[in-house]
Amino acid sequence: MGLDSDYIDGQTPILEDEKEGLLISTIVTPGELDEFEQQNIELAVLWSLGRSFKAEAVLTEKFIKAVHKRMYGNVWVWAGEFRKTNKNIGVDKYQIPTELRYLLDDVKLWVANNTYSPDEATIRFKHRLVSIHCFPNGNGRHSRLMADIVIEKIFKQPHYTWGAANLEKQGDTRRAYLHAIRAADGGDIQPLINFARA
Numbered sequence: 001m002g003l004d005s006d007y008i009d010g011q012t013p014i015l016e017d018e019k020e021g022l023l024i025s026t027i028v029t030p031g032e033l034d035e036f037e038q039q040n041i042e043l044a045v046l047w048s049l050g051r052s053f054k055a056e057a058v059l060t061e062k063f064i065k066a067v068h069k070r071m072y073g074n075v076w077v078w079a080g081e082f083r084k085t086n087k088n089i090g091v092d093k094y095q096i097p098t099e100l101r102y103l104l105d106d107v108k109l110w111v112a113n114n115t116y117s118p119d120e121a122t123i124r125f126k127h128r129l130v131s132i133h134c135f136p137n138g139n140g141r142h143s144r145l146m147a148d149i150v151i152e153k154i155f156k157q158p159h160y161t162w163g164a165a166n167l168e169k170q171g172d173t174r175r176a177y178l179h180a181i182r183a184a185d186g187g188d189i190q191p192l193i194n195f196a197r198a
Helices: 030-049 060-074 095-112 118-132 139-154 172-185 190-196
Strands: none
Touching: 030 060, 060 095, 060 118, 060 139, 095 118, 118 139, 118 172, 118 190, 172 190
């Protein structure tokens, strides 16, 4: 398959055995893959907008997996399944369920105790979720959709704009996003909150 390409800054390479999970045999370029993934993601976004979810349903491993499956299930056979290999980022593959459980328990506590503002709680959740890197691919897009679901369905606030640009393409907006992610990695969450609302 011809999906080998230069990955742009911040992208996680898809391993050869993961590429074998591609459900559409006619895809041969990264551009075609992006197009099919985006169509699938748009269906997942429409699904999420048309439903109301309770916090206790959203903040579960089952829901995290279900959203990824909805986002990529028409493209990848492994959609919605935790990665089985280690990546250049993220926790060890065996730690994913435990780290995710810690995160979900923390967020439930934040919500119950109003520990943070809605935006800060949601963006802290998004940042830790993408840092765990649960899935072989699509973790950034998945964590952003999860943040939109949390802010809308749990906190009853408007979804995020994420810089109002395609973050999968190299450019100033992606650079600003990655700068905000790296600031959050260093403990400063505010740039990522600002970017999400930009």
